[in-house]
Amino acid sequence: MAKLYFRYGAMNSGKSTALLQAAYNYEERGQRVLLAKPEIDTKGADKIASRLGVERTVDFLVAPEADLRALFTTHRARVRRESDSALIPDPVPSGSRPDVACLLIDEAQFLMPAQVDDLLRIAVNDGIPVIAYGIRTDFQTSAFPGSARLLEIAHSLEELKTICRCGSKALFNARLVGGRFVFDGDQVAIDELSPDRVTYESMCADCYLSESGGRLR
Numbered sequence: 001m002a003k004l005y006f007r008y009g010a011m012n013s014g015k016s017t018a019l020l021q022a023a024y025n026y027e028e029r030g031q032r033v034l035l036a037k038p039e040i041d042t043k044g045a046d047k048i049a050s051r052l053g054v055e056r057t058v059d060f061l062v063a064p065e066a067d068l069r070a071l072f073t074t075h076r077a078r079v080r081r082e083s084d085s086a087l088i089p090d091p092v093p094s095g096s097r098p099d100v101a102c103l104l105i106d107e108a109q110f111l112m113p114a115q116v117d118d119l120l121r122i123a124v125n126d127g128i129p130v131i132a133y134g135i136r137t138d139f140q141t142s143a144f145p146g147s148a149r150l151l152e153i154a155h156s157l158e159e160l161k162t163i164c165r166c167g168s169k170a171l172f173n174a175r176l177v178g179g180r181f182v183f184d185g186d187q188v189a190i191d192e193l194s195p196d197r198v199t200y201e202s203m204c205a206d207c208y209l210s211e212s213g214g215r216l217r
Ligand SMILES: [Zn+2]
Pocket: 164, 165, 166, 167, 168, 203, 204, 205, 206, 207, 208
């Protein structure tokens, strides 16, 4: 049975790099993958960009109210049609028809919980493995809605690790506006939407608590 995987981490833990590497690994073996991400992330619009410099356009974007399973079904059908027309000239037995080997989701924290439920249905009912990459918690240490649902229902959880400035494993994402730590504000504040420059620093709990004065949320 196909499974739903959630690979989560703090910011800058190499999630997009890991996703692009996973896509490459499938394609190197001649398999097809589909890449998708929620539309809310305006940074890079329809691209998945690794900080190492590799980038790639997604197959489809997922709007906040979109029916994710229907979107997947449409794009899966397209892949199967393309595979069919690429096959010359003998018809292949239906059991061995090329299909999508995996659905890869970037920025999965921004999915709606109902869309995460669709990811589980795609894995279990449609038989296609789904690997979702995302940030576990926001700058106030609360789970993003998509991440909370993934933590609840994914078959498999895997943490991608990054290091705090003190050398410990980073757990949280502290927000800086104009270079200063802030602990109040909207859950989502991406660069282009903000008048001040918003950045994030991945931190261990100890360093986070000392910057926040002991506050968690
Ligand atoms: Zn630290």
